[in-house]
Amino acid sequence: MSEPLRREDVAHVAKLARLILSEDELNRFTQQLSQVLEHAHDMNSLDLANLVATAHPFGLVNVVRDDVTRPSLDHDVVIAMAPDAQDGRFAVPRILGEAP
Amino acid sequence: MSLTNGWEMVVGLEVHTELKTATKMFCGCANSFGSLPNTNVCPVCLGLPGSLPVLNARAVELAMAIGVALHSTIAPSTFHRKNYFYPDMPKDFQISQYDLPINVGGFLDLPDGSRISIERAHLEEDTGKSTHLGGSGRIHGADRSLVDYNRSGVPLVEIVSGPDIRSSTQARDYASELRGILMATGASDGRMEEGSMRIDANVSVRKVGQPLGTRCEIKNLNSLRSLQRAIDYEAHRQTVILEEGGRVRQETRHWDENLATTSTMRVKEEADDYRYFREPDLVDLIPDEAWQARIREGLPPMPAERRSMLGARLHEPSDSLLGAVSVVVDLDLDAYVSSARDAGVPAELALPRAANELATDLGGLSNLSFEAFTATLLMERSGELSPTQAKSVLAELLASGGEPRAIAAKKGYEQLETGAVASVVAQLIEEHPDEWSRYRDGDEKLAQFFIGQVMKRTKGQANGKDVIAELHAKR
Amino acid sequence: MKSASDIARDVQSGTSSAASELDVALAQIRARNGELNIFLYVDEEGAQRTAAALDERIQRGEQIGPLAGVPVALKDNLCQTGIPTTCSSKILEGWRPPYNATVIDRLLVAGAVPVGKTNLDEFAMGSSTENSAFGPTLNPLDTSRVPGGSSGGSAAAVAADMTPLALGSDTGGSIRQPAALCGLVGVKPTYGLVSRYGLIAFASSLDQIGPLTKNVRDAALLLEVIAGHDPLDSTSLPEPAPSLSSHVNDGVAGKRVGLVRELIDGADADVMASVERAADALREAGATIVELSVPEFRLGLSAYYLIAPAEASSNLARFDGVRYGLRVNGDDVTSMMEATRTAGFGEEVKRRIMLGTYALSAGYFDAYYGQALKVRTLTINAFARAYHQADFLLGATTPSVAFAFGAKTSDPMAMYLSDVFTIPSNLAGEPAISVPFGTGDAGLPVGVQLLGPGRSEALLFAGARVLEIADGRS
Numbered sequence A: 001m002s003e004p005l006r007r008e009d010v011a012h013v014a015k016l017a018r019l020i021l022s023e024d025e026l027n028r029f030t031q032q033l034s035q036v037l038e039h040a041h042d043m044n045s046l047d048l049a050n051l052v053a054t055a056h057p058f059g060l061v062n063v064v065r066d067d068v069t070r071p072s073l074d075h076d077v078v079i080a081m082a083p084d085a086q087d088g089r090f091a092v093p094r095i096l097g098e099a100p
Numbered sequence B: 001m002s003l004t005n006g007w008e009m010v011v012g013l014e015v016h017t018e019l020k021t022a023t024k025m026f027c028g029c030a031n032s033f034g035s036l037p038n039t040n041v042c043p044v045c046l047g048l049p050g051s052l053p054v055l056n057a058r059a060v061e062l063a064m065a066i067g068v069a070l071h072s073t074i075a076p077s078t079f080h081r082k083n084y085f086y087p088d089m090p091k092d093f094q095i096s097q098y099d100l101p102i103n104v105g106g107f108l109d110l111p112d113g114s115r116i117s118i119e120r121a122h123l124e125e126d127t128g129k130s131t132h133l134g135g136s137g138r139i140h141g142a143d144r145s146l147v148d149y150n151r152s153g154v155p156l157v158e159i160v161s162g163p164d165i166r167s168s169t170q171a172r173d174y175a176s177e178l179r180g181i182l183m184a185t186g187a188s189d190g191r192m193e194e195g196s197m198r199i200d201a202n203v204s205v206r207k208v209g210q211p212l213g214t215r216c217e218i219k220n221l222n223s224l225r226s227l228q229r230a231i232d233y234e235a236h237r238q239t240v241i242l243e244e245g246g247r248v249r250q251e252t253r254h255w256d257e258n259l260a261t262t263s264t265m266r267v268k269e270e271a272d273d274y275r276y277f278r279e280p281d282l283v284d285l286i287p288d289e290a291w292q293a294r295i296r297e298g299l300p301p302m303p304a305e306r307r308s309m310l311g312a313r314l315h316e317p318s319d320s321l322l323g324a325v326s327v328v329v330d331l332d333l334d335a336y337v338s339s340a341r342d343a344g345v346p347a348e349l350a351l352p353r354a355a356n357e358l359a360t361d362l363g364g365l366s367n368l369s370f371e372a373f374t375a376t377l378l379m380e381r382s383g384e385l386s387p388t389q390a391k392s393v394l395a396e397l398l399a400s401g402g403e404p405r406a407i408a409a410k411k412g413y414e415q416l417e418t419g420a421v422a423s424v425v426a427q428l429i430e431e432h433p434d435e436w437s438r439y440r441d442g443d444e445k446l447a448q449f450f451i452g453q454v455m456k457r458t459k460g461q462a463n464g465k466d467v468i469a470e471l472h473a474k475r
Numbered sequence C: 001m002k003s004a005s006d007i008a009r010d011v012q013s014g015t016s017s018a019a020s021e022l023d024v025a026l027a028q029i030r031a032r033n034g035e036l037n038i039f040l041y042v043d044e045e046g047a048q049r050t051a052a053a054l055d056e057r058i059q060r061g062e063q064i065g066p067l068a069g070v071p072v073a074l075k076d077n078l079c080q081t082g083i084p085t086t087c088s089s090k091i092l093e094g095w096r097p098p099y100n101a102t103v104i105d106r107l108l109v110a111g112a113v114p115v116g117k118t119n120l121d122e123f124a125m126g127s128s129t130e131n132s133a134f135g136p137t138l139n140p141l142d143t144s145r146v147p148g149g150s151s152g153g154s155a156a157a158v159a160a161d162m163t164p165l166a167l168g169s170d171t172g173g174s175i176r177q178p179a180a181l182c183g184l185v186g187v188k189p190t191y192g193l194v195s196r197y198g199l200i201a202f203a204s205s206l207d208q209i210g211p212l213t214k215n216v217r218d219a220a221l222l223l224e225v226i227a228g229h230d231p232l233d234s235t236s237l238p239e240p241a242p243s244l245s246s247h248v249n250d251g252v253a254g255k256r257v258g259l260v261r262e263l264i265d266g267a268d269a270d271v272m273a274s275v276e277r278a279a280d281a282l283r284e285a286g287a288t289i290v291e292l293s294v295p296e297f298r299l300g301l302s303a304y305y306l307i308a309p310a311e312a313s314s315n316l317a318r319f320d321g322v323r324y325g326l327r328v329n330g331d332d333v334t335s336m337m338e339a340t341r342t343a344g345f346g347e348e349v350k351r352r353i354m355l356g357t358y359a360l361s362a363g364y365f366d367a368y369y370g371q372a373l374k375v376r377t378l379t380i381n382a383f384a385r386a387y388h389q390a391d392f393l394l395g396a397t398t399p400s401v402a403f404a405f406g407a408k409t410s411d412p413m414a415m416y417l418s419d420v421f422t423i424p425s426n427l428a429g430e431p432a433i434s435v436p437f438g439t440g441d442a443g444l445p446v447g448v449q450l451l452g453p454g455r456s457e458a459l460l461f462a463g464a465r466v467l468e469i470a471d472g473r474s
């Protein structure tokens, strides 16, 4: 956690996030993100080992709905949103790799 | 096929099954196959901004039913987001169970007595479906792809076996038995050809007794046959590499049914960083004892139990009868057999009729009542109908329904009088003196020959028992 | 400007009409929106139809709901059927949702008249509304200063007398901070009290929709309308909306108020003075003041700036050019997604996506995100401890009054630090209200904050009302 954020880490993260960063942005983000992460190191001063992580503020459980159909959207409305469509489907440029 | 030279294969299967719910996992859109593209979609399953998932109770119950059938522990579970960008995934993350699945552990016993451990069976959502334009229609070489989100958000259970499978036959048996269980629980329709059950195989090889080797994951296994062939191919491929001193690369491979080979689909990359974290839009799933008990109590008997129930009444369980038992259970025809048996038809007759005649026209079962099936077999048993006639009546019942006795009458299956049988037998003895003398000398096989000839000449209208009686009388 | 409760009363009784109240709102919007850049979209025709339908029903003698004929401004991260919804981002330009957020359905049932969509920091990421792709909103009280953010447009709409009510969303202070900077009442409800269905998510486990109003009574009225269980949101609390407006005048006699050092330290002197005078006012109204220290609150900032970006990085993945909104072409689908996202998102959104992606990525998860979730637990425990000693807590909403444009844009960390007092309530999922109390530098309003345990809105409204009266605002 104490190792500094490197420029190549930021480049790798940009790739994961599907963002293209200019050289300028890459440098700036490296510096700014480092600053935020540096600030986050104050959490290190604590002994948190015995604490449970909270992902939700309240402990609701088993929130489910009945298996009953509700109306779907009108097909024309759906396709009207598409930046590109063909044959009632959403069209995209070629996909280079299979889904993981 | 087994490997030679001291090699053994180590196989684990990941089976994805779509759940037979009325609606999708997190929204009220219909879960149905074959609708027009993008007609069963809403803000939730299209991943529109602002939409939120709400878990389908029925999906949870079917997942629990699968767990119970696989002897798993139903555990408190959570949902995570698996983050990766892909056009068929509307939110660009998949909601899936991760470190805390609903079903933990368990096992599946195969008909040959072997036991395969189950690691987990968890809930997740399906993706949309892409069609590739240009090139060969496969993803590679296509110019453009079209996405239909009807399947997006359909509930899935992924069942992960332990690496306990040691042959492709065993893999096939496991998948087949699991398919039977999924159908028996009502969780799945088991239709591999429609993609409602999909299998990935993790295959590695090693020298017996050595630590596990590097594994490859094989995808696109659309039938039990592909599964078996692909595993054999892959285990052989890896063995050859290792024998030649090479190293197996960890990767995902695609099975090509036409070429009967596997090929690299994608290499495990560092970029495979799914950034799993708890899905903040869903809460914990902690089925209480009462809910679990309702599922346990509602569960019908599983295939293994049904097979032993059907097989128990057989006096001499031959291979062919046991085969018929398996077919009957696979095709869910148990009720026909048991209702016939309860009316006095021997299992030895009811099983093959169900496994052969009914199996050829499953679509016609809606025309055939248990009563009509039973009545037909009772007529066959009493000698009113010959086996050939009984089969033909069953075929007619399956095709267009009706009442067996009326069908038999319409077909003119008034059986030949014993006198008529006697005269045909006498004629045949004259025509086949050699066969007759061998029969008289004790060659029992020849009885079948004469029965066959009588049936041929009478177009199946003779009663087999009458023929045997006549042969005995003349002997 | 007339209060929402007065408008509803007059419209229902026939002394006024929904159409004429709407005309007042639209006239003010026309007069000042060009200068202040508050509304990104004004749905004049739709609002007029809604108002006319209400007036017709009233003429037939029907009882309309508690917001009969009240114009409402909506933050532009709330989905409304057929109305452009942008989150102030280029990536959603032109998109019209095919469905209503639950809160909008509830507003309509209550007789409210939605008039349009207000500016925000892109995807609600910011504290000044300077991060909007459609230009900053000006603070109506001093146009050289920011209105706060991210619900800056909604706050400015009320402050500029365009509508008496507005809805905002609060992930780390985005309702309370602009309320403070614009001299309004702003409420961040208990997590789950208001359905998030149709709120375009920033950080799902922190986001809540809430009211921005001129007075406490209107805030209670609006919250009552939008609160209550919604089956479309799994995190929605199971109970129906609580009664709130009936408790506004309950007072604070006998209540223990915790004055929390960590919710004042670091604030400007004028802000600190206001909080101290607020404590005096509560004491005079019969409350006891207990001075408390809750050191854990300081860590909230670190946890928040990991948790919120982490969730955001995943929530904002769907903006990929495939299904709706902006698409920038590319040779293959990955290039298309990259080109779209690169062109569609502004710098602050990219910064937070980067931060969140990093915090969740392999090798760093435990050190950052995992640790932050534990600090969240620590914060919840710290609040619980404080509530042994106090019924509710008092502090500042923001460290300073409204600041000048550009004052913090070049230094993201400085901007983040201005959220330090509001973040703890979001981490704990507990309610908090900002209420104007006195003025500070340049005569600008100061907001003080009341924080309470989960579901304590009625108590907080009562406390806020005491301060409102003590501050000389009926």
Ligand SMILES: [Zn+2]
Residues within 6 Å of the ligand: B024, B027, B028, B029, B040, B041, B042, B043, B044, B045, B046, B153
């Ligand atoms: Zn749907």
